Amino acid sequence: MAFEYAPAPESRAIVDLAPSYGLFIDGEFTEAADGTVFKTVSPSTEEVLAEVARAGEADVERAVGAARKAFVKWSALPGAERGKYLFRIARILQERARELAVLESLDNGKPIRETRDIDLPLVAAHFFYYAGWADKLRHAGYGPDPRPLGVAAQIIPWNFPLLMLSWKIAPALATGNTVVLKPAETTPLSALFFADVCRQAGLPRGVVNILTGYGDAGAALVAHPDVDKVAFTGSTEVGRAIAREVAGSAKKVTLELGGKAANIVFDDAPIDQAVEGIVNGIFFNQGHVCCAGSRLLVQESVRDEVLDALKRRMATLRVGDPLDKNTDIGAINSAEQLARITALAEAGEQEGAERWAPPCELPSAGYWFPPTLFTGVTQAHRIAREEIFGPVLSVLTFRTPAEAVEKANNTPYGLSAGIWTEKGSRILSMASKLRAGVVWANTFNKFDPTSPFGGYKESGYGREGGRHGLEGYLSGAAEPVKERGERGGRSERGEGEGGRDR
Structure with a gap:
């Protein structure tokens, strides 16, 4: 006889949703330059959860500029100091795990037992893991004096919003890079709540910037000349477009695309x-x-x-x-x-x-x-x-x-x-x-922050997670830190490392 299950709903009262949210640029929430907004909807009820600012080219310019400015001081910090920020973020994520799990289920549609028992523990684990790498980069196997690349443009999908965010932001910060991240337009809320986590952790202004919006914002971010690294997870079609856009440039690229396992x-x-x-x-x-x-x-x-x-x-x-x-x-x-x-x-x-x-x-x-x-x-x-x-x-x-x-x-x-x-x-x-x-x-879908993940052929190239996940954010050559507008390093000398042909 089948068991009958009584309803066991998790309360959504723990999540305090505001009517509207702005872009997170240079440590502050701000409206889009042209005032454009869009609505994010709960897929299980079609309820409008909030109104969110829609980034355009002007907002991309502001965010990349803030990240470039912040890179000078952030990359100069000793690795142990950067690691402290990542440890702090990880602890706050653990403290706010129930809130974030409910939010993720509301905005994404996935079951609460997955967000609570799988996603959030892995999110915190990735920040803990890369916090430990922050002062050990010389021992990672990527040269005697590995250096951060600069500004990382990161575009993530809607299927694992917070987890994909952690896969990208944690290694980028540990290696001394700064970030402009664009979440998927259908699941922007957990990334915006993560911006609040960054402020709660005291992360310096401009180190993490979050632009909510559609594909045009992502395209502008990828094409921006002051971006040094592009990390994308999503469809193979968009991955091809990104590869074409950055071809011939000094931008380093990792693509995690589709699959048919x-x-x-x-x-x-x-x-x-x-x-x-x-x-x-x-x-x-x-x-x-x-x-x-x-x-x-x-x-x-x-x-x-x-x-x-x-x-x-x-x-x-x-x-x-x-x-x-x-x-x-x-x-x-x-x-x-x-x-x-x-x-x-x-x-x-x-x-x-x-x-x-x-x-x-x-x-x-x-x-x-x-x-x-x-x-x-x-x-x-x-x-x-x-x-x-x-x-x-x-x-x-x-x-x-x-x-x-x-x-x-x-x-x-x-x-x-x-x-x-x-x-x-x-x-x-x-x-x-x-x-x-x-x-x-004899298992499937098992993930761990210490283990690399990535594919071949039309599934992209590059790896995320583990020691391998550091490679996409490092250059082996010792290069001077440049202010914005002083791009005399990798780009002009042609010393950048391009991506390999998932």
């Missing part, structure tokens, strides 16, 4: 454990995960057993209010994303795949999509080739390890993969052949 289950895998990993791999955060295990490759001999167990498990997933602690799958982030998921799912049916979803009553307001799987999928189906970025799983089969490798690598992406087997030798053999930046063995 294969989750490979062999006949000797622990089935119940594998099913939990499959569910976590594709339905965590509504499938809004670039490294989601959206292609399930099952060895033919255990296909029926795995599918039966998977359907039983999917039938227990609870879809609904993100603030309810019982919720497993929250709201789709936006009407636009829901339309894309719906269109690709319909394409799967039209192309002959068999669609299945458990009985699921969806809320009447907001943006929702049930957990869904497709069987009878071939590598030619769009649902097996294109990134859906939603709770949709495509199931394919294989007979031999060689066939599994061939199918797993048959994608323009190369971000992640999963392997389920009891044989350690098979794990090592498969991992060495899979063209993926991260390969999980």
Whole structure:
């Protein structure tokens, strides 16, 4: 008999939302230069949460100027002093974790148990980790006297707003760079609350600047001549545009883009454990995960057993209010994303795949999509080739390890993969052949600040996290710190390090 769960809502009263928010530039909140604003909406209810300033080119100019000015003193601080600020930020994030978890669920739509138990602990952990690196950069392996690059332009997506912020801001500050960050237009609130965390921590003015807005603000930020580093997480399409924009310049670039990960289950895998990993791999955060295990490759001999167990498990997933602690799958982030998921799912049916979803009553307001799987999928189906970025799983089969490798690598992406087997030798053999930046063995979607993350091919290039995450913010040559307008260093001498061809 199935358990009946009484509602267990987290109170939203802990979050004090203002009617409107400005841009965070040079340590102060300010209106956009042209006064333009936009609304941020809760995807679970379509309720307007707040009005937010929309940055334009003039605001980008102000923010980059503030970051350039702040860079002179910030980069000159001893690493141990910079580390103290990062430790302070980490502690404040822990103290305000409940508030930020509720805010993230409101603005993003993901379940509170994910923001509370996964996102916020990892956010604080990244700042703690890079605080420890701040005075040890000479031992990181990037030259005897590694130097900060200057101003970092950072653009983050809507699927993990605070976590992606921490992945980018923490290593940038630890290495002595200053930051102009643009959050996604659908999830600006947690970044603005982080600005308040920076003020609470006493971070010097201009070290972190936050510009809320649309793609035009991000494009202006990437193109700004006084930006030394571009870090982007988002779609492959936008990543290509950024790569074209910075080509031929001295700007250092890291791109973390799309994915179409294969989750490979062999006949000797622990089935119940594998099913939990499959569910976590594709339905965590509504499938809004670039490294989601959206292609399930099952060895033919255990296909029926795995599918039966998977359907039983999917039938227990609870879809609904993100603030309810019982919720497993929250709201789709936006009407636009829901339309894309719906269109690709319909394409799967039209192309002959068999669609299945458990009985699921969806809320009447907001943006929702049930957990869904497709069987009878071939590598030619769009649902097996294109990134859906939603709770949709495509199931394919294989007979031999060689066939599994061939199918797993048959994608323009190369971000992640999963392997389920009891044989350690098979794990090592498969991992060495899979063209993926991260390969999980008998688990999926496990992250740690000490471990690098990134991909190959159309999944981008560069790494975030771990010691490797420092590289994108450092130059090995000792260079004099320049005031704004005195760019006689890397750019004019042509000594900058460009990105490598995720």
